[in-house]
Amino acid sequence: MALPPRATRIADVAALAGVSTATVSRTLANPEVVSPQMREKVMAAVRQTSYTRNIVAANLRSRQTMLVLVVVPDIANPFFAEVLRGIDKTLSGSGYGIIIGNLANSAAKEAHFVDLVFSGQVDGVLLLCGHVPQGKGRQMDVANVPLVAVCEFIPHVTLPQVGIDNQAAAQRVAQYLVGLGHKRFAYISGPASNILDKQRDAGFGNGLKAAGIRKPHLRFEGDFTFQSGALAATEFLTLKQRPTAIFAANDEMAIGFLKTVQKSGVKVPRDVSVVGFDDIEYSEYCEPTLTTVHQPRSALGAAAARLLLDCMQGHEEIAKPRSQYLEAPMVERLSSAVIG
């Protein structure tokens, strides 16, 4: 059996056209810099040999890979998938490809991605994982490759970051609930020390205060899971004087809460209003549908990609941080209502 034919190289095209490889390269990269006759000769040879230039070789020489690493904690998480869509749209529009860096809780994989960056396999990195990846004793951010963080805010770093203003959004939720006439509130928190939770918590508290509510709101400790929302509900059910408005730090917990109190005959929103955060797909389908804060996932991805593109184009040095916050409007659905 014959060995697979070697792919045609630029030298083959040059030989066939009777020109130098330099001319072929120029014709393909900057046609306008080549005379029309040359151009025609070369293009004919390209067609005849159905030549495709070897991008790996081109990358080596021109010192760029046209590839961006996107680091995600879990590739199967639909939230990130939607952000990825926005990233892909922007990046592919500029000719960049995406390498997926799926952490999947593996330190080995994380170290591998750090190597990828240090070894010059990518031109830039988008971080959706809430921390700067590290491995073998070094952090990815010292590799002299531009990084941009998205969605999951990373504290104590100077990277450009793209996200929403969690505090302002939570504040608006508070205003909204007060506007409905509620007087007793509770917050279901995320995991201790989670920065997003801190921001949402603070925003909610400030919002209530600003609206003239002096009594501090109740807190149920959660961890972003459906389970912990359900747990908060069982606590809620034991209270003599129950809050009438619940704000959960994310939708999963809001829905866990909602489903659990319903089983005990509590009506939503008649007896209690529930508001979530994120606007995951399911919040549109559950019963009642969930009032929540909409995160513009695709737009967040696109904005981050745009920012990274700018950094990658800024040859001199890695561009100065210019973090960016997008609007996150509250979406009113059927889980919240005027206090009955």
Place this chain on the structure above:
Amino acid sequence: MALPPRATRIADVAALAGVSTATVSRTLANPEVVSPQMREKVMAAVRQTSYTRNIVAANLRSRQTMLVLVVVPDIANPFFAEVLRGIDKTLSGSGYGIIIGNLANSAAKEAHFVDLVFSGQVDGVLLLCGHVPQGKGRQMDVANVPLVAVCEFIPHVTLPQVGIDNQAAAQRVAQYLVGLGHKRFAYISGPASNILDKQRDAGFGNGLKAAGIRKPHLRFEGDFTFQSGALAATEFLTLKQRPTAIFAANDEMAIGFLKTVQKSGVKVPRDVSVVGFDDIEYSEYCEPTLTTVHQPRSALGAAAARLLLDCMQGHEEIAKPRSQYLEAPMVERLSSAVIG
């Protein structure tokens, strides 16, 4: 401002260690082939310079990129995200990275991915898109790079494919429903000419026949959307003699059907049993929870990646197709019951 320092090269390490670049390269790739003293000298220099080898250059020379292109129709589709998880697990275990090829209905992007493959930027391709990508008049499968199709079966090609046995699965659904005592059946189809739909349809018909049902089942035309399931429901509601068991070609339609008939007071499963296909996440949460055929998404991805790995290792020529079918068990939930 100083220019960013150039990354250290293998030559720097070699100079520092006082050996040839060949020895450094060998020490890193095959330590056992180098004498212990040499090895120690080299490793010390590697540590001292914190050298990371330039993978792009290594790739060029060794003619492999350790990268696999995964072509998906839509990266934000949770079904594919889960398949991707299985792919990533297997591929990263063997040191391969993933480039995402998100089609997003763009012919330009599709052509770009074809170029990527022809230009040797990836060592293999996984196709989740139900067709062989093409662009500029050429098909991806003639590029002499191994391809494997997953989930979305591609008819009329000789590629290795990994999927489930749709026909057998649908047949089991029929058996199950007959076993519950049902006598009148309907099928909500996918889009015309869709191959998965054809297989599920045929399997359902065969299963009924095999179980002794002679009356042919009703058909509602659908297109895999929630909408079309709802449409089927409105048709269903107009019937004098309604079927008591519905099999939808996917979960979205099953749920669209279910939600719509419920609004007209029809009880599921008391009045009608509903079975879907795929086992999407929502089928566990809707009310009632949906009986459906479980697709082992992550396992499908892993199996396909395994197969591709074999093909990529088979140096001589692209390995012979060895398609593979995984089990797709039916999951009984609350949308189906013994006929009342």
Place this chain on the structure above:
DNA sequence: CTGAAAGCGCTTACAG
């Protein structure tokens, strides 16, 4: 506008 030649940073026969 075009070509000869160097070089991107590695790996790998080939000698020894």
Place this chain on the structure above:
DNA sequence: CTGAAAGCGCTTACAG
């Protein structure tokens, strides 16, 4: 076991 040298397939100053 080690090194000198060629070469992977391009691009890009540098001349002309």
